[in-house]
Amino acid sequence: MQTVILAAGRGTRMRPLTDRRPKPMLPVADKPLVAHTADAAIDAGASSLTLVVGYEAGDVRSYFGTERGGVPVEFAVQEKQRGTADAVRAASASLDPEEPFVVLNGDALYDVPSLTTLYGGGAAVGSYRVDDPRSYGVLETDDDGFVNGVIEKPENPPSDLINAGAYVFPAEAQTWLNVAESDRGELELTDVLARTCDEYDVRGVAFDRWLDVGRPWELLEANEWKLDELETRIDGDVSEQAELNGTVVVEEGATVRSGVVIDGPVLVRRGASVGPNAYVRGHTVVGEDAKVGHAVEVKNSVLMEGATVGHLSYVGDSVLGRDVNFGAGTKVANLRHDGEPVRQMLKGELVSSGRRKYGVILGDGVKTGINASLNAGVRLPTDGTVKPGESILYDRVDDAPDTD
Ligand code: TTP
Structure with missing residues (x-):
């Protein structure tokens, strides 16, 4: 039809x-x-x-x-x-x-x-x-x-x-x-x-x-659904010293280096590189040409094309836009102390994501300085920057209605 x-x-x-x-x-x-x-x-x-x-x-x-x-x-x-x-x-x-x-x-x-x-x-x-x-x-x-x-x-x-x-x-x-x-x-x-x-x-x-x-957290849900449907396929270059568990796809031209542990379902896309010594788990997409470096943990997240999390970082339940770059030691919070669902600003209102675990939504080109810390539910605007050591507690995206 x-x-x-x-x-x-x-x-x-x-x-x-x-x-x-x-x-x-x-x-x-x-x-x-x-x-x-x-x-x-x-x-x-x-x-x-x-x-x-x-x-x-x-x-x-x-x-x-x-x-x-x-x-x-x-x-x-x-x-x-x-x-x-x-x-x-x-x-x-x-x-x-x-x-x-x-x-x-x-x-x-x-x-x-x-x-x-x-x-x-x-x-x-x-x-x-x-x-x-x-x-x-x-x-x-x-x-x-x-x-x-x-x-x-x-x-x-x-x-x-x-x-x-x-x-x-x-x-x-x-x-x-x-x-x-x-x-x-x-x-x-x-x-x-x-x-x-x-x-x-x-x-x-x-x-x-x-x-x-x-809504942004539904993009995570969509990835959870569709990553579950993948079947293991290793076309890229995987070190013998890496440990791959569950469903893992490593596309052609992707590299997984020594000391890496991947607990699938995880998709490592063309040109991406993971490791050495990184931990990637639970419904994660490492996008084309994205990079997960030494001593980085990424959980249940989407890293879009060219996003780089180079050293000593934690990323959980988050979406990182194209070419986002994390300074060494940048950490993402994905859980509230009171265990309540994480809330996020949406068109000027704070709304519940319904998720106990929910991290950050970062526009393309966001750059963080070393040891930045990003609070659960925060969004940062396209090309936004975070100073070294800065703690971002509140949303920074302008949701003003379109004028066109
Ligand atoms: P919505 O989800 O209502 O609109 P949206 O996709 O623009 O999202 P937001 O509210 O966040 O701005 O749209 C439902 C579907 O219909 C979606 O697939 C987009 C499509 N759509 C059009 O193609 N043309 C239109 O004029 C409208 C209103 C929606």
């Missing part, structure tokens, strides 16, 4: 990681987030992909080219983020008007068997069961399991199924995309869904597994 993937989002909640790249291009294990969405769609039965791009669109275009997994790929540009219905409208020129179509959010992970069920029938909406659905769009279903509609952030949720941003629309819905602006000033795909529910039987397909990747 022809498939539209929405990838024009700005990803403001992911700041500063999205200052220089669109959210769908954030790294999840061995490929960008949106590539996982695209590959799941292809495995589930997508016959063509139209990627709706906008912010930093060039990155997405050059990654995909014109074909993926034997399926043609096209791009549609949404100049301004006016909402998800507007994004699909931008893609309509590349859709066959006689055929039904699938719409997927390009910043979510889907499990393939559930997605295959979504693809395998008529109109449908994907959903996911949560304990407290009150802050989501919640599906209202009838006794036969068909969906009557989606209610946004209800006080008394009609079900525990939240809208997973995955839809099969009938061909006719291509003529229904000109919806009115919603209260929050967007053209919403859920309004198109509401009309589809009025005129068609819409299946509710409950996904076994699903993850919306909107």
